[in-house]
Amino acid sequence: MPPRLPIRHISSIYSIDSILTLLFVQLRFPARGCHSLPNIQIATKTFAVRKTRQTLARLPGMEKPPGQRRSASSHTAKGVRGVLRPSASILILSPTNQVLLLRRVQTSTSFASAHVFPGGNLSSFHEGGPLNLEAPEAHQDNELYRLAAVRETFEESGIVLACQRDGSGPLHLPSSVIEAGRKEVQASRIRFPDWLATVGGIPDTASLTPFTRWITPLNMPKRFTTQMYLYPLPLSSPSPSHESIMPTPTHDGGIEHTAAAFDDARSWLARARAGEVILFPPQYYLLHLVSELLTGPPPTDVLDTTGYYQAQRDALMAFLRTTPVVGREGGKVHRTAGIPWADKVMSPAVIFTRGADGRVVLGLDKPGPELERSERGGDWERVVLVRFGKGGPREMEVRWREEVVREEREAKL
Structure with a gap:
């Protein structure tokens, strides 16, 4: 569960009454997503005590929110080279454990095409803010990152990751309502949580599982500190009376993306190796990890497909919860093995260039310059092999570091 935020961090998200309601909801449902919420009415108390309102209004950060501006999703102010921008992203699993990817527009200033x-x-x-990016706490999972991840998913794909306000389960909305709300949120004419409230929902941030953080290296013109999450959509039930609804992703009309689709993790990796799609190292690496457990559709003789996909998810969640994180029997146990996947921070760094094929070997154990004096770290065991060119990263592989280093050493003998 994410750490509770000081009141100053959420003050510019909601009105004072909304903050009190939010705090009440968090107390009633401290660590559960809407897929498992009890059917209990959430009491939206009216805290009209004047003294309480006046006390809150005097707290630091409770000043009037800044004027409306264009969405950070589509109109981000130009930053100084090297300045970190806090961001969040989600690996969304379909009811058949496929992963959602969006194709960015060719004119994008980051990850084009x-x-x-x-x-x-x-x-x-x-979401409010700004975060103090000099503080180590700014590079940890918290409610601001979770809210941004859910909002951006809505803006970019039209998928609503939300619970019904009465606690009865996931929120399902007609496509017309979704598209109308999407335009309002994208244009920053209404705050995302406030729009959800108008349609009877609350953001399902409790169902997000932290799954690594990535900090852009110093040599890149745009830098981000990105919290990654995993979010499994409800599985299809074998009972017709409990049929789940599979949301259909759509692109955002060409603002940032031109396509949105689910596919098996192994299929995305194969398409990247064939040059059909462009993946950058963070996406390739994370897809590689989940592909080892989300192996695709069941054999034709499997009758309980829901149980099959649930077993895959259980194996993935067990993998994410296991510490120490040692993936290879007999491999070196590095200090980063003691860092859970939820807390791993990775800032890719070149270890060397392979003499055999000229591909760059990227190490993932360093947390980046902002956290170099901390105990944070990433994955020492694995490295990413990649060839960078005008067409984007190509010929990527995720391999064991010790094997790659040994091969290079032997090639020089």
Whole structure:
């Protein structure tokens, strides 16, 4: 569960009454997503005590929210080279454990034409802020990152990751309502949580599982500190009376993306190796990890397909919860093995260039310059092999570091 935020961090998201309601909801449902919420009415108390309102209004950060501005998803102010931008992204699993990727527009200033997970920058209008990026706490999972991840997914794909306000389960909305709300949120005419409230929902941030953080290296013109999450959509039930609804992703009309689709993780990787799609190292690496457990559709003789997909999810969640994180028997146990996947921070760094094929070997154990004096770290065991060119990253592989280093050493003998 994410750490509770100081009141100053959420003050610009909601009105004072909304903050009190939010805090009440968090107390009633402290760590459960809407897929498992009890059917209990959430009491939206009216806290009209004047003294309480006056006390809150005097707290730091409770000043009037800034004027409306364009969404951070589509109109981000130009930043100074090297300045970090907080962002969040989600690996969304379909009821058949496929992964959603969006194809970015060719004119994008970051990840142009690449396939990416839905996500984007935190918005001072929607989530509040700004975060103090000099503080280590700014590079940890918290409610601001979760809200941004859910909002950006809605803006970019039209998928609503929300619970019904009465606690009865996931929120399902007609496509016409979704598209109308999407335009309002994209244009920052209404805050995302406030729009959800108008249609009877609350953001399902509790169902997000933290799954690594990525900090862009110093040599890149745009830098991000990106919190990654995993979100499984409800499985299809074998009972017709409990049929789940599979949302259909759509692109955002060409603002940032031109396509949105689910596919098996192994299929995305194969398409990247064949040059059919462009993936960058973070996306390729994470797809590689989940592909080892989400192996695709069941054999034809499997009758309980729901149980099959649930077993895949259980194996993935067990993998994410296991510490120490040692993936290879007999491999070196590095200090980063003691860092859970939820807390791993990776800032890709070149280890060397292979003499055999000229591909770059990227290490993933360093957390980036902002956290170099902390105990944070990433994945020492694995490396990413990649060839960078004008067409984007190509010929990528995720391999064991010790094997790659040994091969290079032997090639020089």
